[in-house]
Amino acid sequence: MSGIPVSDVDLYTDAARVDPYAIYEELRARGPVVYLSRYDMYALPRYDEVRSALMDWQAFSSARGVFVDREVNARLEGLTLCSDPPEHTAMRTVLGRPLRADRMREVTPRIEAEADRVVERVVGQGRCEVVTELAEYLPMSVVSDLVGLPEQGREKMLEWAAAIWNTQGPADERAAAAGPAVEEFMSFAVNDAVPGRIHPDGWAAQLYEAADRGEIAPDKCPVMMLDYVTPSLDTTILAIANTVALFAQHPDQWELLRDDRSLIPHAINESLRLESPVPQFSRLLTEDHEIGGVELSAGSRVALLYASGNRDDRHYPDPTRFDITRRPSDHLAFGRGEHVCVGMHLARLEMGALLERLADRVARFDILDSRPVINNGLRGFDYLDVAFEPAAA
Numbered sequence: 001m002s003g004i005p006v007s008d009v010d011l012y013t014d015a016a017r018v019d020p021y022a023i024y025e026e027l028r029a030r031g032p033v034v035y036l037s038r039y040d041m042y043a044l045p046r047y048d049e050v051r052s053a054l055m056d057w058q059a060f061s062s063a064r065g066v067f068v069d070r071e072v073n074a075r076l077e078g079l080t081l082c083s084d085p086p087e088h089t090a091m092r093t094v095l096g097r098p099l100r101a102d103r104m105r106e107v108t109p110r111i112e113a114e115a116d117r118v119v120e121r122v123v124g125q126g127r128c129e130v131v132t133e134l135a136e137y138l139p140m141s142v143v144s145d146l147v148g149l150p151e152q153g154r155e156k157m158l159e160w161a162a163a164i165w166n167t168q169g170p171a172d173e174r175a176a177a178a179g180p181a182v183e184e185f186m187s188f189a190v191n192d193a194v195p196g197r198i199h200p201d202g203w204a205a206q207l208y209e210a211a212d213r214g215e216i217a218p219d220k221c222p223v224m225m226l227d228y229v230t231p232s233l234d235t236t237i238l239a240i241a242n243t244v245a246l247f248a249q250h251p252d253q254w255e256l257l258r259d260d261r262s263l264i265p266h267a268i269n270e271s272l273r274l275e276s277p278v279p280q281f282s283r284l285l286t287e288d289h290e291i292g293g294v295e296l297s298a299g300s301r302v303a304l305l306y307a308s309g310n311r312d313d314r315h316y317p318d319p320t321r322f323d324i325t326r327r328p329s330d331h332l333a334f335g336r337g338e339h340v341c342v343g344m345h346l347a348r349l350e351m352g353a354l355l356e357r358l359a360d361r362v363a364r365f366d367i368l369d370s371r372p373v374i375n376n377g378l379r380g381f382d383y384l385d386v387a388f389e390p391a392a393a
């Protein structure tokens with residue numbers, strides 16, 4: 001391990017979960033790869049190395065898990081997220097069918113109508129708690145319907161999903177506390193969200209149809225149903241709340257967006273770049289591999305720090321500035337390569353629909369109060385109280 005900087009920094013304290021950026025900066029300064037001694041894991045904190053690792057699934061394998069803890073990783077082997085081609089390709093093809101960019105046209109009218117409804121309501125109130133009243137609305141109502149989930153269980157979805165994300169870090173108290181909710185969620189997937197109880201036209205039903213056609217193994221259906229739920233709710237909810245907060249903090253950028261709606265897709269990318277809801281996943285090296293002049297051994301776990309790469313000034317000039325004209329479409333917040341977020345078109349659609357309607361109705365946002373999420377796999381707001389200055393009619 002000679003030549004590799006070593007750090008005993010803890011990325012899982014409450015303070016680091018809330019604001020990891022000073023740690024990331026220090027890690028980027030230490031080198032292209034840093035050994036994190038607390039977790040017996042290497043970290044890639046800079047943009048170029050994260051991106052290269054994402055594009056090389058043969059060396060940087062997902063099949064032995066993408067989280068931190070060895071036991072959790074062993075349990076997750078075989079999920080879409082935790083598999084390599086060719087198994088991964090087969091699962092992703094089926095999973096991704098309803099989420100393809102061209103299929104989003106079918107759900108756009110519904111999402112736009114719901115976005116209209118929720119924005120009219122919250123702006124009419126003059127103020128709202130953005131996380132529960134605005135950001136949760138589309139992912140919770142529309143996505144649960146599209147997946148075709150049974151009614152019972154829906155109200156527990158956020159609790160269950162947050163629990164799964166909490167198992168992403170080391171085996172700490174947050175992970176231990178998540179255990180019972182993770183069990184409940186698995187039981188819901190295996191026993192309740194099954195044919196006869198799910199909506200026959202929903203995405204979950206399409207998984208079981210694909211299994212009937214022999215495209216995937218039938219025992220994959222429950223965990224693939226979870227792929228529509230676990231990564232789709234909190235991620236998008238946090239991204240929406242982060243975006244509102246960024247525009248509240250940068251009223252000049254909100255004015256720019258209101259004047260030129262073609263900036264909306266770039267604003268979404270810039271928000272995801274600067275405040276990435278999923279700060280990292282990891283990979284396991286399948287072979288000895290050289291990174292930035294140093295050799296890592298096969299079997300090493302390597303954390304890909306997406307949120308750090310997204311603030312690397314080697315790649316993004318003045319990286320802490322929120323600038324919606326920057327057009328950072330190459331950001332790492334959705335990953336890249338084989339496992340690039342399969343739900344990104346839906347997430348963009350939901351975020352864009354809300355921004356479009358907020359831009360019609362809101363001249364300015366003011367943050368009244370906020371509280372961060374503390375979770376081992378996610379970053380953003382748990383609570384964001386905002387006042388709206390209505391746009392002139």
Ligand code: HEM
Pocket residue numbers: 062066080081082092095099227228229231232233235236239272276277278281306332333334335336338339340341342343344346347
């Ligand atoms: C702003 C919102 C979102 C963010 C920031 C996000 C982030 C990510 C990231 C970083 C990955 C890459 C995983 C890796 O590198 O191993 C990923 C994969 C994934 N995402 Fe998303 N995601 C979002 C929304 C969604 C939605 C709406 C869905 C589903 C409807 C979804 C489903 C998935 C699935 C199933 C994977 C695994 C893909 C694979 O392994 O091939 N995500 N997401």
